[in-house]
Amino acid sequence: MRYLLLAVIVIFSTVQSATAESGIGFKQIELPDEAGSRTLAVSLWYPAAPSGKSEIVGENAAFYGLEVQPGASLLDGSRPLILLSHGFGGSWRNLNWIAGELVREGYVVAAPDHGGESFTEENATEIVPLWERPRDISRTLTALLGDDRFAGSIDATRIAVIGHSLGGWTAMELVGARYSADLALKDCRGEKRPPQCKAPRLLAKVGVVGNGRADPRLLMDLKDTRIRAAIALDLGPAAGFLPETLQAVGVPVLVLAAGVETPEIAAIKADSDYIARHLPKATTIYREIPDASHFSFMQICRPNGEKIVEELSPGEGFVCRDGGGRDRAAIHAQIAEAILGFLKAEMR
Numbered sequence: 001m002r003y004l005l006l007a008v009i010v011i012f013s014t015v016q017s018a019t020a021e022s023g024i025g026f027k028q029i030e031l032p033d034e035a036g037s038r039t040l041a042v043s044l045w046y047p048a049a050p051s052g053k054s055e056i057v058g059e060n061a062a063f064y065g066l067e068v069q070p071g072a073s074l075l076d077g078s079r080p081l082i083l084l085s086h087g088f089g090g091s092w093r094n095l096n097w098i099a100g101e102l103v104r105e106g107y108v109v110a111a112p113d114h115g116g117e118s119f120t121e122e123n124a125t126e127i128v129p130l131w132e133r134p135r136d137i138s139r140t141l142t143a144l145l146g147d148d149r150f151a152g153s154i155d156a157t158r159i160a161v162i163g164h165s166l167g168g169w170t171a172m173e174l175v176g177a178r179y180s181a182d183l184a185l186k187d188c189r190g191e192k193r194p195p196q197c198k199a200p201r202l203l204a205k206v207g208v209v210g211n212g213r214a215d216p217r218l219l220m221d222l223k224d225t226r227i228r229a230a231i232a233l234d235l236g237p238a239a240g241f242l243p244e245t246l247q248a249v250g251v252p253v254l255v256l257a258a259g260v261e262t263p264e265i266a267a268i269k270a271d272s273d274y275i276a277r278h279l280p281k282a283t284t285i286y287r288e289i290p291d292a293s294h295f296s297f298m299q300i301c302r303p304n305g306e307k308i309v310e311e312l313s314p315g316e317g318f319v320c321r322d323g324g325g326r327d328r329a330a331i332h333a334q335i336a337e338a339i340l341g342f343l344k345a346e347m348r
Contacts, residue, residue, distance in 0.1 A: 025044075026045055027070065030042070031112075031139060042113075044109070044150065045102070047079065050069070058092070058096035061302070062308040068100075076152075080160070083109075083110055083141060083159070085133060088202070089117050095167075108144075110144060128204070130202070130218060138222075159226055174223065175250075180218075181203040196239055196240070228251055230249075231253070231343075232255050232272070234257055235272060238275050241274070241278070249279055251283070252342070256288075256297075257288045258289060258323075259290035269288070293321060295319045296322045296331045300328045
């Protein structure tokens with residue numbers, strides 16, 4: 001699961017222009033850890049007054065970025081907040097495009113970078129601390145509500161979370177779902193092993209065959225009652241969510257699934273189906289985008305993006321592939337329409 005390789009592709013583009021009409025302000029801040037041992041990098045997009053200058057952020061040799069006005073002045077008034085959670089090993093760049101769509105509709109958007117998720121030779125035996133992901137979102141929310149210098153005044157009654165892939169897992173944790181590695185990996189000894197069996201360290205499970213045990217921190221209640229709606233974009237892994245906790249989720253949830261399964265990763269359509277099947281029917285919307293792949297929810301690749309990715313990380317050019325029939329821009333338009341329509345209805 002090394003697919004979100006934006007941290008690997010470090011060719012960054014910054015473009016200046018004489019005027020900017022987008023009104024998308026952008027800044028990055030750091031939140032110090034309470035114990036002083038860990039900081040949290042947070043990117044912010046917000047409605048802004050035209051500053052006369054713009055930059056392209058989140059762009060590199062393989063992917064297009066977003067035109068913003070860095071450090072532009074905040075507009076007056078209280079605004080709803082959307083918290084973004086990226087996929088495994090990724091960063092704020094992965095959902096940069098949807099942040100722009102949301103700001104144009106008047107939302108403030110915040111995306112912390114979840115750390116501690118790289119699989120390297122140095123940390124090959126370490127468990128990935130997935131329970132830190134929901135905490136990152138909650139820390140970000142607390143900071144923004146506590147200091148309007150960061151992103152202006154936030155309407156505390158209109159806060160939602162959007163997550164892609166493992167970010168969708170994060171979103172579900174924040175609205176009350178609880179995860180059991182034992183449940184997720186219970187079928188790993190059979191002949192037909194579920195996709196999640198390939199990532200026991202990701203699920204905080206050591207020794208799937210033998211005397212393995214799950215890290216109890218993964219089963220913690222990480223619900224944040226300040227969040228009023230959640231959106232999961234082709235989430236995974238989902239099989240370990242306890243059905244009774246999904247059934248008890250008390251906020252509206254939009255589940256968007258990719259119709260084209262991607263064999264290179266563990267997140268598949270079955271994960272979204274599982275969530276939708278157990279969430280309350282009255283407050284859950286499920287939609288499948290037939291020609292979208294798991295990576296269609298990420299930013300748009302340049303015409304030669306797949307080739308560049310392959311050169312930098314052989315075998316991972318699939319991050320630029322969709323399901324055929326439509327390009328990623330058209331798929332993005334459908335995703336944005338679904339998200340904005342859901343938020344308009346649920347964040348009145």
